[in-house]
Amino acid sequence: xxxxxxxxxxxxxxxxxxxxxxxxxxxxxxxxxxxxxxxxxxxxxxxxxxxxxxxxxxxxxxxxxxxxxxxxxxxxxxxxxxxxxxxxxxxxxx
Numbered sequence: 001x002x003x004x005x006x007x008x009x010x011x012x013x014x015x016x017x018x019x020x021x022x023x024x025x026x027x028x029x030x031x032x033x034x035x036x037x038x039x040x041x042x043x044x045x046x047x048x049x050x051x052x053x054x055x056x057x058x059x060x061x062x063x064x065x066x067x068x069x070x071x072x073x074x075x076x077x078x079x080x081x082x083x084x085x086x087x088x089x090x091x092x093x094x
Contacts, residue, residue: 012082021070028063031093041068043086052090059094067091 037059039052058064067090070078074087 023068025066025068027058027065028061030063031061031065033065033093035094036091038089038091040074041088041090043088045084046086054090054092057090057092061094064092064094067093 037057039057040050041048041052042050054066069089069091070087071089074089077085077087
């Protein structure tokens with residue numbers, strides 16, 4: 001019985017592990033990074049429920065970059081909810 005609990009806990013814990021990742025998208029010539037806006041995107045079991053509106057965040061700019069990352073806070077939320085709720089931080093730099 002003790003062995004089964006160890007396997008179950010190990011499996012649940014490993015399902016909550018994610019790595020830090022970052023994706024960068026350049027629009028136009030990209031942003032200089034002097035101005036930035038940050039929002040979170042939310043997913044429940046992999047299905048998007050709220051996504052950051054990058055066009056609104058860019059506020060009409062023609063040159064900007066979009067960074068989508070999973071940081072420590074996002075991983076903490078993922079771990080506490082056992083992967084049911086996942087978040088990603090989206091930053092638009094102008």
